Amino acid sequence: MAATRTFSIIKPDATRRNLTGAVTKMLEDAGLRVVASKRIRMTEDQAKKFYEVHAERPFYGELVDFMTSGPVVVQVLEGEDAVKRNRDVMGATNPADAEEGTIRKAFAESIEANSVHGSDSDENAATEIAFFFSDDEIVG
């Protein structure tokens, strides 16, 4: 099977605790390659637009506040079946449900401060990658 790409965010709870390297190692150990990466402070406009799909959910405002509360690391990951591979190593959204050996089990503080985001489909991966990266920033 050919390599595909997915989009990942290391969230403010993880950057605050200096876990960028530890999270990235778990991604790499799961067979994913970081082909683009940058540490940014998301603007309120960016966070609102990125999470627009959740605009009607009760947690939307807090989610935007949280995602702009500190630096994040946005990454493009490549590997075989990258979307699923990344979701498997991230674990369940709610760390209380996350399995042993997953990033959220190891590091997440709560359903909101859950350390990582990962695309949920190839189509959304392409949209999310294009939201933060131009083609010439993805270097393989």
Ligand code: CMP
């Ligand atoms: P993420 O994959 O980044 O996509 C949306 C985020 O909303 C999700 O991870 C969670 O961190 C966050 N979130 C906060 N509260 C909830 C909730 N009650 N249900 C689902 N997601 C939530």
